[in-house]
Amino acid sequence: MKLLVYGAGALGSLHAALLHEAGHDVSLLARGERLAVLRRQGGVRLAEEDSPAVRLVPVPVVQHPDGGYELTAVFVRAHQVEAVLESLAGREGDVLFLINWAAGAGPLGAVIGPERVLLGFPAAGGRLDGDLVRYRATSLMTRLVSMPIGEPDGRATPRLERAVHVFRSTGINARAEPRIEAWLTTHAAFVAPLGQAVIAASGPQALAGDPAAVRGMIRLMRRYLPAPPVPRAFGGLRVLPEGLVAALLRRFLRSPTAVRGLGTSAAEAGESERLTEQLRAIGG
Known part of the structure; x- marks a missing residue:
């Protein structure tokens, strides 16, 4: 091929x-x-x-x-x-x-x-x-x-x-x-709010230090998440207590993986904005 x-x-x-x-x-x-x-x-x-x-x-x-x-x-x-x-x-x-x-x-x-x-x-x-x-x-x-x-x-x-x-x-x-379209929508429902919140905070560690911003990000994730999500494990974002999800995400945001992988460049901002537009268009 x-x-x-x-x-x-x-x-x-x-x-x-x-x-x-x-x-x-x-x-x-x-x-x-x-x-x-x-x-x-x-x-x-x-x-x-x-x-x-x-x-x-x-x-x-x-x-x-x-x-x-x-x-x-x-x-x-x-x-x-x-x-x-x-x-x-x-x-x-x-x-x-x-x-x-x-x-x-x-x-x-x-x-x-x-x-x-x-x-x-x-x-x-x-x-x-x-x-x-x-x-x-x-x-x-x-x-x-x-x-x-x-x-x-x-x-x-x-x-x-x-x-x-x-x-x-x-x-x-x-x-x-x-169920690839549902998989991609589920993924976007997680990464678009995450990306926009990281950019607004000027980095993942700064976001981890702002509990109110993390909770706002979680509410957007819950709003955009399809029902049922694919994979189903993402359903935990919706059913687990907000405080527990916030604690887990703040821990992730302080990790080397997040610090290395979540950026604030113009390209990352452009992608987050486009994904958010798509999620809103499908009823999020």
Whole structure:
């Protein structure tokens, strides 16, 4: 299968590298300075966590989605999707959107064709450290986190099976999710209020020190959460006492994971705003 990873940030670069190392015919689409960097260094430079060991994965890098790709995996932020849709319209091949998204498949299929759309969310995480992609070890991630991929209508199809198999071949615990739209809405109901609260407080630790802001964030999560949530474990946000949920979230906000993973950049603000708009539009 000929693959394209669309988006050369930390997640797109990481997944393209893992797919290349697994022996797949994959290219990575990049733009601007990131394109120049990847071409100059001859691919994606990877390192696990804070390890000094760096490896170069020679993933082919392209500037345009030309080339007859059978599957394009999109890794961009929610507020960047429109530009991606425009560049993929009129082309062939399935498109797997591995993004934060609460608006369902409708707006995506309206531009590129509903029959082309698959939805999912990445499991493996990473960050850009200059020109280097630092990531959490895949062997750990596969035990703790799964990568849901699904048809918008919940069917089990051959192309879904192929997409799951492609990512499982990298060591990622990909799986078919029949309720993928509800899964994405549930995820957005958690991360959008969290992201906006972190930005308003100028960081996760500052938010942890503001109990009133944390309680306000929880109330927004409860407002947006679908019924039933997917996975059902998120139902705890609604049924557990607010004080207990607040204590757990304040502890999380002080953790190294939150400090490293929750930012206040313009890109993160733009994504949180877009997700909040989507949640409001569906009745949250």
